[in-house]
């Protein structure tokens with residue numbers, strides 16, 4: 698009896714971390730609720746790098762990564778503003794705007810952002826191309842009870858979801874580091890070469906929770 702209890706506990710622990718390498722999340726329909734919660738290994742940050750890949754045919758605004766704390770709904774948000782054709786990293790509820798990127802429909806895009814709380818500078822990379830380094834918010838760390846959501850945009854801590862800001866398509870390779878990756882490491886991530894996985898979110902050892910209609914599927918490999 699004791700043995701089976703122990704076995705059940707071990708199985709429960711093991712199922713907490715999943716290896717999603719070679720896999721993607723499919724968000725097949727727009728809703729104001731379907732989402733994936735990612736559980737980070739740390740709660741306080743003065744430096745950050747966040748990378749992810751996504752594939753969509755949305756011709757409207759959408760959220761690519763939404764991190765809220767109880768005090769800031771947009772503590773770290775990566776958002777596509779379709780009217781202005783710009784990527785908007787929001788950090789500590791402040792926004793930077795990056796225009797001029799070729800964000801095409803129906804293909805995989807690799808997006809990385811870095812932020813340093815001391816200088817307050819944010820930089821965004823799309824498929825190997827860097828943005829300028831812009832001031833967004835300095836002097837305050839990101840800390841508190843983190844709520845990291847894929848598929849929806851938070852206006853409150855795990856709430857305030859808007860169907861018109863939801864993500865539809867596929868996402869993969871989400872990583873988060875509590876330091877700033879060098880441009881070379883970012884290129885390695887973008888070229889799908891070997892890179893050091895995130896120490897805060899690691900796609901190869903990820904704790905997550907799916908709410909609603911989101912599927913874990915194998916990434917489709919293109920034949921040549």
Ligand SMILES: *[C@@H]1O[C@H](CO)[C@@H](O)[C@H](O)[C@H]1NC(C)=O
Nearest residue numbers: 741742743744836837838839
């Ligand atoms: C931010 O966090 C770092 C450690 O991650 C700490 O050394 C620093 O004092 C914090 N700064 C503020 C303003 O809280």
Ligand SMILES: *[C@@H]1O[C@H](CO)[C@@H](O)[C@H](O)[C@H]1NC(C)=O
Nearest residue numbers: 716893894895896899901902
């Ligand atoms: C990420 O997960 C892989 C697979 O479990 C592991 O080998 C690697 O050490 C992890 N990396 C970090 C930085 O946690």
Ligand SMILES: [Ca+2]
Nearest residue numbers: 850852859862
């Ligand atoms: Ca919103």
